[in-house]
Amino acid sequence: MAIETVRVHGPLSRADLARITGLSVQTISNIAEELIAASLLLETPVSTGMRGKPPKLLTINPDGAYSIGLQLDHNWLIGVLLDITGVRRGEIVVQVDSPAPQAGLVALEKAARNLAVGANIQLEQICGVSVVMPGPFEVDPIANNGPTVLPGWADVAVADRLAERLNLPVSLENDATAAAMGEHYFGVARQHRNIVVIFVGTGLGGGVLVNGQPYRGAFGNAGEIGHMSVYPEGRRCYCGNQGCAETYLSVHAAYEHLGYARTPPAYDELVDRFRTGERQFDTWMNKAAIVLRLLVVNLENLFDPEAVIVNGFMPHPILAELQRRALPLPSSVASRRRREVPRLILGAAGQKVAALGAAVLPLFYSFGHLTHVSAAIPVKR
Numbered sequence: 001m002a003i004e005t006v007r008v009h010g011p012l013s014r015a016d017l018a019r020i021t022g023l024s025v026q027t028i029s030n031i032a033e034e035l036i037a038a039s040l041l042l043e044t045p046v047s048t049g050m051r052g053k054p055p056k057l058l059t060i061n062p063d064g065a066y067s068i069g070l071q072l073d074h075n076w077l078i079g080v081l082l083d084i085t086g087v088r089r090g091e092i093v094v095q096v097d098s099p100a101p102q103a104g105l106v107a108l109e110k111a112a113r114n115l116a117v118g119a120n121i122q123l124e125q126i127c128g129v130s131v132v133m134p135g136p137f138e139v140d141p142i143a144n145n146g147p148t149v150l151p152g153w154a155d156v157a158v159a160d161r162l163a164e165r166l167n168l169p170v171s172l173e174n175d176a177t178a179a180a181m182g183e184h185y186f187g188v189a190r191q192h193r194n195i196v197v198i199f200v201g202t203g204l205g206g207g208v209l210v211n212g213q214p215y216r217g218a219f220g221n222a223g224e225i226g227h228m229s230v231y232p233e234g235r236r237c238y239c240g241n242q243g244c245a246e247t248y249l250s251v252h253a254a255y256e257h258l259g260y261a262r263t264p265p266a267y268d269e270l271v272d273r274f275r276t277g278e279r280q281f282d283t284w285m286n287k288a289a290i291v292l293r294l295l296v297v298n299l300e301n302l303f304d305p306e307a308v309i310v311n312g313f314m315p316h317p318i319l320a321e322l323q324r325r326a327l328p329l330p331s332s333v334a335s336r337r338r339r340e341v342p343r344l345i346l347g348a349a350g351q352k353v354a355a356l357g358a359a360v361l362p363l364f365y366s367f368g369h370l371t372h373v374s375a376a377i378p379v380k381r
Helices: 002-009 014-021 025-037 101-118 158-166 175-186 251-257 268-275 279-303 316-326 353-367
Strands: 041-045 056-060 066-072 076-083 088-095 126-133 170-174 195-200 204-210 307-312 344-346
Touching (some): 002 014, 002 056, 002 353, 025 041, 066 353, 076 353, 088 353, 101 126, 126 158, 175 195, 175 204, 175 307, 175 353, 195 279, 204 279, 251 279, 268 279, 279 316, 307 316, 316 344
Parallel strands (some): 066 126, 126 170, 307 344
């Protein structure tokens, strides 16, 4: 509570902190001493130009703790290091090729260690690591097969095995849920606490924030919109159902429509075909935009969010065009006369949005809400 209060309200005296929290000055003093000893808070005198002992103010120590977010997908491993104030201290991007568990765990460990070395910090200063991967988790047959899941990872205790390698707390999260946190702290949703994110990656996922808290569901698979059936008589999905949304709206769906048996590691060709107005790709765009429209309306009726945000690995120009073609949206509970923001918003946190959100999670669960900061430029120290 003390750390979050100082983070939200800025530098505070112990008396001010006691007043805001409702705790006694003695209790706050005891807490402050513990947090100062743990290097989480700093207490410095402030010159007022007046006689007497200058007041001391408590501030967050940026070097007090760090967190790491690691996103592993079919083609990329992306890592981000944040300090306790939410400022980005480092990042790493490594190209991979649908790594098997053994190689993938080695790559994750190496990425975490390289981030720490690059920022000149010790692993012991990191409060936690969050790994995000395509879901769903522990669901047969969806988690075991198909072109949009990482093969061989279904029965791997990713968090436990990486924790053993790093000797750090490690958690596993759905990439779309992390993307919602990334957009909330570093993108277009900084002023919103109730949002749904449509994450267009190799597959398709959904991330939900309720009152600023990630909604994970009972088993961490909430928001698995890729396997919502939008066309009951539609295309057969590898999960066994028909008309699943990600068979129409995903990077894999785009390449499959173009005749590719496998999704390439770079998405340049999608952008090229979009910019040249190729007819085959335009046909896919129209179909995908219809699916996006259907998803937005259904998600609005389910969650009543302030806005639905679309982001992900799909190249930004294509996401922007899909958003444009999805409009106008049909009526839903979001069709209010006095809306202050559009119903469907294009994400602004970039393709590292899920890794950024992953890095927020250990700090969020350890210390509460972070101050919303810009992660555009890593800080050199």
